[in-house]
Amino acid sequence: MSEFLQFLLTGITTGAIYGLIALGFNVLYNATDLINFAQGEFVMLGGLGFYTLGVVLGWPLGLSFAAAVAAVSLLGLLLERVALRPVKKPEPLPLIIITVGASIFLRGVAMRLWGKDPYSVPGLTASAEPVKVFGAAVMPQSLWIVGIVVAFMVGLHLFGKRTLTGKAMEACAIHRNAAWILGIPSDRMVLLAFAFSAGLGAVGGVIIAPITMCSYDMGTMLGLKGFCAAMLGGLGSHWGAAVGGVLLGVLESLAVGYFSSGIKDAVAFLVLLGILFVRPAGLLGASAVKRF
Amino acid sequence: MSSRARLYSTGIFALGIVAVGLGVSNPYEQQLLTIIGIHTLLALGLNMLMGYAGQISLGHAAFFGLGAYGTGIFTTHFQWSPWASLPVVLVTSCLVGYAIGRPILRLSGYYLAMGTLGLGIIAHVIFREWDTFTGGASGLVGIPPLVVGRLVLGLGRTGFFAVWATVVLFFVLCGRLVDSRIGRALRALGDSPGAAAASGIHTAHLKAVIFSFSAVMAALAGYLYAHLLGFISPSSFDFLMSIRMVTMVVIGGMASIWGSLLGASVITLLPEWLHVFSDYEMMAYGLILMVVMIFLPQGLTRGVLDAFQRARTLRGAASS
Amino acid sequence: MGTQKPFLAIDGVSKAFGGIQALYQVSFDVQERHIHALIGPNGAGKTTLFNVISGAFPPDEGSIRLDGTDIQGCPMHELVRLGIARTFQNVELFAGMSVLENVLVGCHSRTRCGLIGAMARWPWVVREERRARQRAMELLDMVGLADSAHKRAVDLPFGWQRLVEIARALAAEPKLLLLDEPAAGLNAVETEKLSRLIQHIRASGITVLLVEHDMNLTMDISDRIVVLDRGRKLAEGTPREIQSSDAVMEAYLGKKQ
Numbered sequence: 089m090s091e092f093l094q095f096l097l098t099g100i101t102t103g104a105i106y107g108l109i110a111l112g113f114n115v116l117y118n119a120t121d122l123i124n125f126a127q128g129e130f131v132m133l134g135g136l137g138f139y140t141l142g143v144v145l146g147w148p149l150g151l152s153f154a155a156a157v158a159a160v161s162l163l164g165l166l167l168e169r170v171a172l173r174p175v176k177k178p179e180p181l182p183l184i185i186i187t188v189g190a191s192i193f194l195r196g197v198a199m200r201l202w203g204k205d206p207y208s209v210p211g212l213t214a215s216a217e218p219v220k221v222f223g224a225a226v227m228p229q230s231l232w233i234v235g236i237v238v239a240f241m242v243g244l245h246l247f248g249k250r251t252l253t254g255k256a257m258e259a260c261a262i263h264r265n266a267a268w269i270l271g272i273p274s275d276r277m278v279l280l281a282f283a284f285s286a287g288l289g290a291v292g293g294v295i296i297a298p299i300t301m302c303s304y305d306m307g308t309m310l311g312l313k314g315f316c317a318a319m320l321g322g323l324g325s326h327w328g329a330a331v332g333g334v335l336l337g338v339l340e341s342l343a344v345g346y347f348s349s350g351i352k353d354a355v356a357f358l359v360l361l362g363i364l365f366v367r368p369a370g371l372l373g374a375s376a377v378k379r380f
Numbered sequence: 381m382s383s384r385a386r387l388y389s390t391g392i393f394a395l396g397i398v399a400v401g402l403g404v405s406n407p408y409e410q411q412l413l414t415i416i417g418i419h420t421l422l423a424l425g426l427n428m429l430m431g432y433a434g435q436i437s438l439g440h441a442a443f444f445g446l447g448a449y450g451t452g453i454f455t456t457h458f459q460w461s462p463w464a465s466l467p468v469v470l471v472t473s474c475l476v477g478y479a480i481g482r483p484i485l486r487l488s489g490y491y492l493a494m495g496t497l498g499l500g501i502i503a504h505v506i507f508r509e510w511d512t513f514t515g516g517a518s519g520l521v522g523i524p525p526l527v528v529g530r531l532v533l534g535l536g537r538t539g540f541f542a543v544w545a546t547v548v549l550f551f552v553l554c555g556r557l558v559d560s561r562i563g564r565a566l567r568a569l570g571d572s573p574g575a576a577a578a579s580g581i582h583t584a585h586l587k588a589v590i591f592s593f594s595a596v597m598a599a600l601a602g603y604l605y606a607h608l609l610g611f612i613s614p615s616s617f618d619f620l621m622s623i624r625m626v627t628m629v630v631i632g633g634m635a636s637i638w639g640s641l642l643g644a645s646v647i648t649l650l651p652e653w654l655h656v657f658s659d660y661e662m663m664a665y666g667l668i669l670m671v672v673m674i675f676l677p678q679g680l681t682r683g684v685l686d687a688f689q690r691a692r693t694l695r696g697a698a699s700s
Numbered sequence: 701m702g703t704q705k706p707f708l709a710i711d712g713v714s715k716a717f718g719g720i721q722a723l724y725q726v727s728f729d730v731q732e733r734h735i736h737a738l739i740g741p742n743g744a745g746k747t748t749l750f751n752v753i754s755g756a757f758p759p760d761e762g763s764i765r766l767d768g769t770d771i772q773g774c775p776m777h778e779l780v781r782l783g784i785a786r787t788f789q790n791v792e793l794f795a796g797m798s799v800l801e802n803v804l805v806g807c808h809s810r811t812r813c814g815l816i817g818a819m820a821r822w823p824w825v826v827r828e829e830r831r832a833r834q835r836a837m838e839l840l841d842m843v844g845l846a847d848s849a850h851k852r853a854v855d856l857p858f859g860w861q862r863l864v865e866i867a868r869a870l871a872a873e874p875k876l877l878l879l880d881e882p883a884a885g886l887n888a889v890e891t892e893k894l895s896r897l898i899q900h901i902r903a904s905g906i907t908v909l910l911v912e913h914d915m916n917l918t919m920d921i922s923d924r925i926v927v928l929d930r931g932r933k934l935a936e937g938t939p940r941e942i943q944s945s946d947a948v949m950e951a952y953l954g955k956k957q
């Protein structure tokens with residue numbers, strides 16, 4: 089029983105990260121209909137950036153956290169300006185290849201800057217003593233992770249419902265041109281969405297780094313899992329992202345615990361395929377599936 | 381293209397291959413050209429699915445691996461002759477392709493992309509983890525070569541001709557396919573699924589059929605790959621391989637048979653050329669992908685043709 | 701004529717999209733070899749009814765019978781085989797194809813060559829293809845576009861694109877042809893030609909169900925007219941009866957005066 093609980097808690101921790109990455113996908117998808125295959129690289133850059141600032145340069149952890157996230161957000165802006173804005177006819181397939189290209193490029197940059205070795209990164213609190221919860225050990229970092237993810241979920245929800253910018257973003261998502269005619273600077277909303285989504289990825293990277301170590305190639309799978317979580321919940325649905333992420337994390341952790349660690353990566357996608365066959369638009373998605 | 385033009389161009393192409401095959405004697409270059417041929421088969425099959433029928437697949441390395449591991453397992457664990465395993469591998473990939481294609485192609489857009497991507501990753505995990513049969517992460521060794529009479533097909537000139545003969549065969553077959561009732565139905569499906577269905581096309585069946593066809597082509601490429609190299613490992617059939625296949629199609633040119641050849645060549649040669657950049661290789665590769673897609677979203681074939689066209693009009697304007 | 705068994709029987713068909721009741725309990729019969737018009741103001745539900753008949757989506761309730769058989773739940777491609785072909789209000793030609801190829805796609809349900817056959821090119825496949833091309837050219841000739849056969853369909857003027865769509869639908873050798881506003885975007889001369897074309901189609905034994913806003917055309921060639929308004933059937937009768945019906949004039953024609 090306590091073993092099960094242990095797996096469950098581990099699963100919730102990774103699941104929360106998947107959910108956060110999925111949230112990043114959703115923010116961008118809602119504003120631009122785009123899936124950014126370089127999202128996982130933002131996660132990786134967040135983690136490695138945090139390592140350099142916090143460990144190598146010895147900045148205070150809070151400051152390193154904020155600076156790493158800010159830098160990656162800027163990178164998100166840059167990606168939009170340099171690689172996606174110049175595309176004349178934004179059709180999905182070329183856009184997918186461009187973001188895949190961007191992800192390979194960023195991975196290449198990271199390999200050049202940080203090398204191929206994984207780094208270990210300190211948690212957000214100094215104490216490494218696990219906390220006991222019903223007989224299962226929980227790392228303080230896990231609490232941080234769940235707390236931060238919940239905070240972002242609630243924050244994003246309030247942002248969307250309570251603030252003008254949030255509502256404007258939603259309007260852009262529903263109808264870009266109509267929003268533009270109403271005087272919403274849809275252009276700026278797209279930029280904002282890019283920055284925001286990249287930033288969310290970076291936050292994921294910073295908080296997961298102490299658990300998994302971080303290296304230049306950590307992003308690909310994390311990105312795909314996050315995408316998977318977003319799909320599971322239904323693209324564009326924030327609560328769906330959270331549900332999908334936690335579901336994935338828990339199933340993965342149980343599969344690893346009870347079977348073998350080799351099948352870890354297959355679990356997420358088996359679940360996804362199973363659910364897509366029954367509900368082609370995800371658990372919480374609208375019934376109409378978006379076409380290319 | 382008219383069928384006569386296709387006939388001539390394929391004839392010239394075949395002659396060119398004979399010339400290259402006889403002319404190139406450097407083993408490294410022979411090997412590289414053979415791999416390009418295998419990649420051309422992959423790209424061509426995927427182009428039928430993506431370029432013509434408009435259905436994306438980010439997991440086609442699964443079928444490449446199915447062909448390679450299928451024949452690898454039959455010939456090493458069960459001592460089958462490679463020729464006996466060929467029909468079994470092809471029929472299996474055909475059936476598996478249809479059985480998977482039918483449900484998965486109900487999805488569309490990003491959901492289809494993700495569904496197929498998942499398929500590829502699951503297949504890769506199976507190749508890596510089912511080590512009693514697949515040899516696990518370290519791979520499967522000792523796959524026997526193909527033998528024709530007394531000729532043993534290896535990675536050199538013999539392999540080159542075997543692979544490129546297959547490529548020419550499939551150029552002819554796919555050319556015929558594109559110009560047929562089925563080819564038109566595929567393009568109709570890619571253009572407007574609603575109007576295609578209203579014209580009497582059984583879209584769900586057709587999608588699964590072409591998915592299955594591209595699976596067979598990928599499996600055939602895998603079969604050749606396994607027997608020519610004699611050794612396979614899961615890393616050749618991973619997510620990145622699937623992405624590389626899609627990239628070949630898109631960079632070369634969607635819905636273009638020659639584009640598949642061009643795309644496969646570029647994507648195979650690019651890493652070789654980029655070796656000079658050593659540490660910057662990955663960056664350069666990503667950068668080139670981005671630049672080509674930003675400026676030539678139709679792919680190189682169309683992009684180059686358009687450039688020619690423009691040059692000709694310009695010259696025409698200048699001379700008059 | 702009048703007591704014949706109906707060729708197409710629409711019985712109590714309803715369809716709602718969210719809160720919009722696009723069709724509500726619509727019933728009427730179409731006789732074989734008639735030109736039957738369906739008119740009504742914008743948003744009346746005409747296209748929705750076409751979509752239901754051609755199998756794009758099922759009705760919420762009600763049934764549709766073609767030649768006595770219930771076609772409820774039949775997939776679209778099956779309905780084409782049974783003899784229902786249609787055109788679209790917003791022309792849906794295949795953009796990457798020539799005019800001829802577009803019409804050839806229409807032959808799909810009447811030809812058999814499969815994937816293997818296409819690659820093997822058996823003699824029967826070659827013969828079938830030749831016959832299909834011949835038939836497609838005949839149809840293009842019939843709609844007056846034989847000269848444009850090898851142009852890209854989307855490069856033609858809009859009115860001609862409608863004719864290509866009609867040829868494509870006819871290539872499926874339908875028994876029932878659904879035309880959704882075929883005259884929209886045509887000038888007077890072209891409309892006159894279209895009117896003759898539709899009558900010619902009927903004369904060749906095909907039943908035509910026509911949605912059209914051009915009243916002269918409709919009144920001219922229809923045998924019977926059904927008027928829809930906000931999803932309900934408002935009236936039904938011969939063109940003369942419809943023209944003299946006050947309710948119809950008010951709901952529909954009245955706007956024009």
Ligand SMILES: Nc1ncnc2c1ncn2[C@@H]1O[C@H](COP(=O)(O)OP(=O)(O)OP(=O)(O)O)[C@@H](O)[C@H]1O
Nearest residue numbers: 717720722740741742743744745746747748749789
């Ligand atoms: N797929 C759909 N989803 C949601 N609403 C729809 C859909 N199709 C039609 N409607 C709605 O149903 C109603 C009837 O539309 P329909 O297109 O059938 O009208 P119509 O009679 O063809 O009009 P028009 O003369 O403008 O072509 C309209 O209010 C329309 O907005």
Ligand SMILES: [Mg+2]
Nearest residue numbers: 746747748789
């Ligand atoms: Mg309409």
